[in-house]
Amino acid sequence: MNRIGVFGANGRMGLALVEAAHKNNHAELGAAYVRSSSPLLNIAVNQLNSAAPATINFSDERSVTNIDVLIDFTLRAGMREHLKTAVAQNIPMVIGTTGLDSDDMLALQTAAKQIPIVFARNYSVGVNLLLNLVQTAATKFGDDLDIEIFEAHHRHKIDAPSGTALAIGEAIAQAKGWDHDEVAVFDRSKIETEKSQNEIGYSVLRGGDIVGEHTAYFATSGERLELTHKASSRMTFALGAVRAAGWLKNKPAGLYDMQDVLDLK
Numbered sequence: 001m002n003r004i005g006v007f008g009a010n011g012r013m014g015l016a017l018v019e020a021a022h023k024n025n026h027a028e029l030g031a032a033y034v035r036s037s038s039p040l041l042n043i044a045v046n047q048l049n050s051a052a053p054a055t056i057n058f059s060d061e062r063s064v065t066n067i068d069v070l071i072d073f074t075l076r077a078g079m080r081e082h083l084k085t086a087v088a089q090n091i092p093m094v095i096g097t098t099g100l101d102s103d104d105m106l107a108l109q110t111a112a113k114q115i116p117i118v119f120a121r122n123y124s125v126g127v128n129l130l131l132n133l134v135q136t137a138a139t140k141f142g143d144d145l146d147i148e149i150f151e152a153h154h155r156h157k158i159d160a161p162s163g164t165a166l167a168i169g170e171a172i173a174q175a176k177g178w179d180h181d182e183v184a185v186f187d188r189s190k191i192e193t194e195k196s197q198n199e200i201g202y203s204v205l206r207g208g209d210i211v212g213e214h215t216a217y218f219a220t221s222g223e224r225l226e227l228t229h230k231a232s233s234r235m236t237f238a239l240g241a242v243r244a245a246g247w248l249k250n251k252p253a254g255l256y257d258m259q260d261v262l263d264l265k
């Protein structure tokens, strides 16, 4: 049995991960961690999610013991602290936190020299298939092509564009042989020229309880292809992350992603 420890266990994804780990036949929820200052410490997890085991209380993230894989879906600062814990204790890690900067990515790469890490900006099967489909679309149209990415999420999401939108854009840039940082356009309000075809435009909606929607548009003269993924439950991401945790056990140190887990490369 894979004993899973979930950081940020009181968060939206944390509560879904706790449930997914508990329900998985090959995994067991070992611990549900919250910050050391949290008022939830020692409270039963199933008071917040009735599908969680009655036997596990929220515990202090500084006391990680007897865990096979750690999962982190928190925020940048939390992820950095949790990464240090995983490296210090030599525990494999699954990370879904988005909104990371280049320094955070460097920290992930450095840590992955010592422990195996799966880092994915989306743990759904559909989005990981989409990452391959957009590469085909980007290369099969001619040069007369405009590429745009739209994403929509719930009102609580703080990073924008979403990690998934950026992953889609990076996959397209890679297929086109472009440097993503040079072709990404996040704001057109100050641009007074026509759109270049060597760019990837991003747009964002935040509202209500939208779990996560992404569309890549391939618009050419005379036709338009729209590739859309819609997540309708956070449990999709949580189940994917628990699947990644099972895949990660006994893997050598290295930085992996969900396409490795799903054998989509």
Ligand SMILES: NC(=O)C1=CN([C@@H]2O[C@H](COP(=O)(O)OP(=O)(O)OC[C@H]3O[C@@H](n4cnc5c(N)ncnc54)[C@H](OP(=O)(O)O)[C@@H]3O)[C@@H](O)[C@H]2O)C=CC1
Pocket (backbone or CB within 6 Å): 007, 008, 009, 010, 011, 012, 013, 014, 034, 035, 038, 073, 074, 075, 077, 078, 079, 081, 095, 096, 097, 098, 099, 120, 121, 122, 123, 124, 159, 163, 237
């Ligand atoms: N890769 C994927 O498939 C998916 C990724 N995500 C990503 O997961 C992340 C979490 O999303 P969501 O669950 O909606 O967010 P929530 O705001 O609901 O939860 C965030 C959690 O992180 C904890 N946290 C925040 N900062 C710290 C810190 N410095 N130290 C320790 N713990 C901290 C919070 O604790 P507290 O309550 O005490 O502040 C809370 O438990 C986001 O980055 C989101 O984009 C989401 C869905 C799918």
Ligand SMILES: O=C(O)C1=N[C@H](C(=O)O)C[C@H](O)C1
Pocket (backbone or CB within 6 Å): 098, 099, 121, 122, 153, 157, 161, 162, 163, 164, 165, 211, 212, 213
């Ligand atoms: O914050 C979310 O909710 C989500 N975040 C991820 C992202 O930034 O792409 C994945 C998913 O779309 C939900």
